Structure formats: structure tokens, C-alpha cells
Amino acid sequence: MKGLENKRVFISGGCGDIGRAVAARFLAADAKVILGDLLKSEDGWNRAKSLHSSHALYVPCDVTSAASIEAACSFTERELKGIDVAICCAGMVANEPFVQITEENWMRTLDVNLTGSLRVAQAAARLMMKNPRDEGKRRGVVIFTGSWVQAMPWPEGGSYCASKAGQEMLMKVMAQELAPHGITCNIVAPGIVYAGLSRSIYDRDALFRQRADQTIPLGRLCSAEEVAGAFLYLASLDGAYVTGSSIVIDGGASLVKRNT
Numbered sequence: 001m002k003g004l005e006n007k008r009v010f011i012s013g014g015c016g017d018i019g020r021a022v023a024a025r026f027l028a029a030d031a032k033v034i035l036g037d038l039l040k041s042e043d044g045w046n047r048a049k050s051l052h053s054s055h056a057l058y059v060p061c062d063v064t065s066a067a068s069i070e071a072a073c074s075f076t077e078r079e080l081k082g083i084d085v086a087i088c089c090a091g092m093v094a095n096e097p098f099v100q101i102t103e104e105n106w107m108r109t110l111d112v113n114l115t116g117s118l119r120v121a122q123a124a125a126r127l128m129m130k131n132p133r134d135e136g137k138r139r140g141v142v143i144f145t146g147s148w149v150q151a152m153p154w155p156e157g158g159s160y161c162a163s164k165a166g167q168e169m170l171m172k173v174m175a176q177e178l179a180p181h182g183i184t185c186n187i188v189a190p191g192i193v194y195a196g197l198s199r200s201i202y203d204r205d206a207l208f209r210q211r212a213d214q215t216i217p218l219g220r221l222c223s224a225e226e227v228a229g230a231f232l233y234l235a236s237l238d239g240a241y242v243t244g245s246s247i248v249i250d251g252g253a254s255l256v257k258r259n260t
């Protein structure tokens with residue numbers, strides 16, 4: 001894909017499974033990547049260095065804190081002189097039956113998955129507005145990590161589904177407002193990935209496993225690597241005219257009516 005060389009990419013939640021898979025693909029395309037995450041500095045730097053000795057950097061970044069995001073943006077400006085692509089990948093899940101959803105889990109899920117994406121996108125967009133337009137007439141690219149459940153209910157997923165659905169509408173409003181500034185906004189919405197948040201639930205929870213297995217027409221969970229390419233497409237020259245869209249990569253899960 002063209003137009004990724006030397007792009008300055010910031011990934012919140014970049015040390016997670018999907019974040020690292022996305023980072024690895026951008027690095028292979030000669031982009032420069034900063035991973036922002038909750039890890040201690042040394043652990044985060046080790047993750048970054050395992051991806052690339054010089055083009056992958058780490059900065060501590062808690063998306064629930066505007067101050068932490070500002071500090072991460074200052075680091076990005078200092079190290080890379082700006083930001084071209086902001087990827088919001090930080091996420092959490094706390095599945096629980098609707099009547100047992102705790103206010104604490106609800107608030108925390110919305111804070112990380114929805115408000116966290118707002119905070120990162122806002123800080124990044126302010127920086128992107130300073131960029132000259134690229135070959136695709138863009139000043140910047142914002143990509144949220146959504147989920148197929150942003151548009152489909154999943155049992156016991158009230159907080160998570162609501163956070164991702166809210167994120168989808170936020171992305172559309174941003175896409176409309178930021179288009180005149182040359183900033184595109186989109187979502188990559190994975191299905192059930194055998195990695196990160198879902199892998200441990202799939203391995204330990206028999207009912208989740210049964211539901212997942214009967215939900216996916218392609219008959220298997222996907223890998224983090226299988227969703228990574230869509231992020232590159234949206235950031236590349238090929239994706240320059242795409243804004244306000246979700247690319248759903250769910251093996252057909254959204255097509256299926258489940259019984260459990």
C-alpha cells in the first residue's frame with residue numbers, strides 16, 4: 001500500500017495484541033510508531049524494541065487521563081515532530097448480565113473505550129491541523145478500534161456494546177466535522193479475535209465459547225494479524241477518500257441469528 005512511508009503513527013493501547021499486530025504492519029511499511037499504554041516504561045520500551053530497534057517508541061499513556069494524553073502528545077511532537085495517524089486501540093471489557101452490571105464497571109468501560117477514544121482523537125486532531133496536506137489531500141487520519149458488536153447485541157455485553165456503539169456515532173460526527181480540515185475518521189471493527197480481550201474469555205468460559213463458535217459463518221475466530229491490514233488501508237493513499245466508515249472484519253458474524 002502506498003503513502004505509509006515515514007508516516008508518524010500513535011497507537012493508544014499499542015502494547016496489546018491487536019495494537020502490536022497493527023504496529024508491526026506499519027513498521028514493515030516504513031512508518032514510525034509510538035505505542036502508548038499503561039505498562040511501566042521499561043516493559044513498554046521492551047515491547048517497542050521487540051518490534052523495531054529504532055522506529056518503534058513507547059510512551060506511558062492512560063486514556064482515562066487528559067493530562068497523560070497531553071504528555072504523550074508532547075513526547076510524540078518532540079520525537080517525531082507531529083502525528084499523521086492516530087489509532088485508538090486501548091480497550092477493556094467487563095461482561096456481566098444486564099441486571100448485575102455495576103455502575104463502576106459501566107463507568108470504567110465507557111471511560112476507557114468511548115471517552116478515552118474521544119480524548120486521544122481530540123488531542124491528535126489538534127496536532128494534525130498543523131500538518132500540510134499529503135498526496136491524498138489529508139492532514140491526518142484517525143482510526144478507532146470498534147467491534148462488530150457496535151451494531152449487534154452480544155449477551156451480557158451491555159457496557160462493552162454501548163461503549164463501541166457510542167464510539168461509532170462519535171466517529172461519524174468527527175468525520176463530518178473534520179473533513180474540511182483534511183482529517184479522515186474511520187473504524188476498524190473486528191469480530192471475535194483469538195487474542196487480547198477475547199482469547200482468555202474464550203479459553204475459560206464454555207458458554208462464551210459455544211456462542212462464539214455458533215456465531216461465525218467462516219467457522220473460526222480471527223487473528224490479530226487478520227484485522228491489522230485494514231488499519232493500513234485506511235491510512236494509505238488507497239484509503240484517502242474513505243471517511244465516516246466502519247470496516248467490519250467478523251467472518252460473517254453480523255449475519256447470524258443466534259439461539260443462545
Ligand SMILES: NC(=O)c1ccc[n+]([C@@H]2O[C@H](COP(=O)([O-])OP(=O)(O)OC[C@H]3O[C@@H](n4cnc5c(N)ncnc54)[C@H](O)[C@@H]3O)[C@@H](O)[C@H]2O)c1
Binds near residue numbers: 016062091112147
Ligand atoms: N480481542 C477481540 O476479540 C476484539 C474484538 C473487537 C474489538 N477489539 C478491540 O481491540 C482493541 C484491542 O484489544 P485487544 O483484544 O488487543 O486486547 P489487549 O488487552 O491485548 O489490548 C488492549 C490494550 O489496551 C490497554 N489499555 C487498557 N486500558 C487502558 C488505558 N486506560 N489507557 C491506555 N491503554 C489501556 C491495555 O493495557 C492493553 O495493552 C480494544 O479496543 C478492543 O475493544 C478486540
